[in-house]
Structure formats: structure tokens, C-alpha cells
Amino acid sequence: MAIQAKTYHREDLRGDLLRAGRAYIAEHGHHSLSVRTLAQLVGVSSGAPYHHFKDRRALLLALALDGYAEITQAAADATATGNPREKLICLGMQFVDFATRSPQLLELMYESELTSPAPDPALVVFQDLGHETLVAPVREALAGFAEEIIEVRVLALWSTVYGFASLRRKHMIQKVEPRDLRRDEVTRQVVTVAVDAALQR
Amino acid sequence: MAIQAKTYHREDLRGDLLRAGRAYIAEHGHHSLSVRTLAQLVGVSSGAPYHHFKDRRALLLALALDGYAEITQAAADATATGNPREKLICLGMQFVDFATRSPQLLELMYESELTSPAPDPALVVFQDLGHETLVAPVREALAGFAEEIIEVRVLALWSTVYGFASLRRKHMIQKVEPRDLRRDEVTRQVVTVAVDAALQR
């Protein structure tokens, strides 16, 4: 399991820790991730990680930021083409998709000690970015509307998408069919309902 | 701080632990709640709590169940009178209200190790109950609609309400005005948008 430690000074311990950490979280979630076992996983003493991360929280934060970067990139791709409605539906689907593919990572990003009682400052940047990604298409579709209304619509839309992704992630949704095709269809319908409600003139 | 320990056998240690635990969580959140400090808070040895709770998780579960009971009661009150639309708006407002009043408790109930990777069986009962509370008014308002459509509408509605409550709880929402009156107004608008979308014929 250890990634060979033939040298005293290692090539890229920080990167190795992040990769191993991400793999661990994908499998077991962040709750049980300990700095010690992570160090052991990459074949290094228990104190070594502290030269690359101030504390456990900083490590988790770095992992979360990785996830945010990934999701931000995907969002940029999703809004490349299409009309506002298509963009928004695509964005919503993609977020739910991410939540389904990487549930434990999403938990770290949105529902961990990193966001309790308030989000870590480092995360706020990405949240603003995501917010802007939603506002733009809505503003375009609701040209002429008061800024307050647009804000409320975006709020409702983002709440729906995030809420649905979060609930599905932790299997807190009723009547979820086993077949994935069906699940995608349900997701599409929920997202569509939310988008159309947001864009209603 | 200790609640007098003049007797060896205490009147109701379990209840005292739950009360102290709830107070602690309201102030500091569940992450940092340790069995030891809680025992110390109520003036008892560090092993005593384990005679009333199998482990720390069981204690947290009991606290979460308290919260669920409270919220379920409130929901029952909210749906006592009114037409479907009014009921749903009232339900939504109440949930957000609970999230705002007891953010740390809500976190324990919905976004803790108790719901990761799947909700504890003990919580599912309350979730089913909550789901049914929403389905009834929607079904009444959408009489004649296919069950599948009703299900999707409820899903979207619950996602919005939960998502909004969750995001507001952890201050992950943009443009939140300081004045509480204004906040309530925003909440009402978001909930109304979601309810009307769900009940659209």
C-alpha cells in the first residue's frame, strides 16, 4: 500500500497526502480520516504531514478546495453554450451528478466542520463564483425584472438543486428507484421544475 | 455548573445528560461534544453515561430524535387548518424557522455522522412521516394528477425548503440582510415560489 519511501526526502509528500486523502474519503468519508493513518498509508511518520498542513482541518480544507475547483470547472463547461434555460438545467444536472458520483467529497465540501457554523473563508470564494454562475443566465432570461426578484429566484433555484443533491447523496429521498436511468429522469424532472419556476415571467 | 450530586444513585441521569447535551450542542455544535466533558458537566464520572447510552453515537442519536420529535409536532400544528397552499407555505416557513433558531441541532439531525453515508434507521421513521406531511396537501391540490407527478413535485418542494434551510443555517447564502424582518420576507418569497411551482396545474 505504501508508495515506496526509498528516499528520506520525498518527491511530493503534499501531493501524495492529498491523493491518498481523496481516495480514503471517497471510500470511507472524512469523519474517520486521521492524520496518522493517512501518514501510514503513504509510508511516512505521523508527524510528517504537519510540515505540509497546519493541522487536520487545513488538510481537509485542501481536499475540499480540490473538489470545489473540479465542480467549478465542470460548471464553466456546462455554461459554454445554450440558452439560459438549457444552461441552468445542465448546471443543475451536473451538480446532482457530482453529488452522486462523489457523495463523501460533497459532504466534506458542504456539510462538514469546514462549514459549521459558517463556511471557511477559503470556501466563500468558490461559493460567490457558483452564485454568479447561476445569476447570469437567470438575469438574462428575466431581463427587465427587479434585481430583488432575480435574487429570490436564484435563491430558490440553488436551494432546490443543492437540497436535492444533498438529500439524494445521503439517501434521504423516498421512492428512489434502483435503475439509474430512472433516477436520472427524476433528477431531470426536479431540476426542470425548479428552473422553470425560477424563469417564470 | 454540576447539577448537585448529593446522591450516589441519581434521579434521572439519562435525562440530565440529554438536557446538558442539547444545551451544549446549541452553543458549540455536536462536533466537539465529548462524553467525558458532558459527564463532567452534570457531575458524574466519565464512564457513567455508558450505562444509559451504548456509545457516543447513541447519545447523539437520542438528541437528534428529540429534535425530530419537536419538529414533527410543529408540523402537525402547522397543518391543522388552512387550504393546501397555506399549509405548505406554513410548513416551509416553520422548517426554515427551526433551522434558524436551532442551527446546530439541525446540523446534527441532517448533516452529521448520523446521516452519513445513509440515515440511521431510527431517523427514517421521522423522514417518512415528514414526507407524508408534505404529500397530503400536494395530493389534495393536484387531485387527478398521476402519482408520479405528485412525487416529483413533493421532491422538488422538499428539496427547496430543506436546501434553503440548510444553506441559510450555515450562512452560505448571498445577500442576507441583517434585519430579521427582511430575512423572514425573503424566506416567505422563496417558500412561496417553491410551493406555487409544486402546485402548478
Next chain:
DNA sequence: CCAAGGATCTAATCACTGCTTAGAAGGAAT
């Protein structure tokens, strides 16, 4: 070229945690 100095790592340690055990203290019933 090499000696100084900085960066990276190990080993050892501390305080704290969840949880278990052995046994003491108290209550209740025969």
C-alpha cells in the same frame, strides 16, 4: 568545492478522547 543554513522528516511525547473492566454503593424484593 564545501560549509552553512534551511527544509523535510523521524522519534518521542503530551493531553485528550471513546470505551471497557473490576468492583464499590445503593435500591428492592424475598
Next chain:
DNA sequence: ATTCCTTCTAAGCAGTGATTAGATCCTTGG
């Protein structure tokens, strides 16, 4: 009053986050 069960204490184990002193390696200025 004796017995049995519940409730509690005291002590301890293993695992955790984090710090420290010192070893090892790399870089760089002279």
C-alpha cells in the same frame, strides 16, 4: 437481613491531534 440487580466510580487501554528535539537531506553562497 440477605440476595440480586442496577447504577455508579476508578483505573486503564488504544487511538487521536499536535508539539518538540534532533537527525537527514538538499541547496546555495563563499
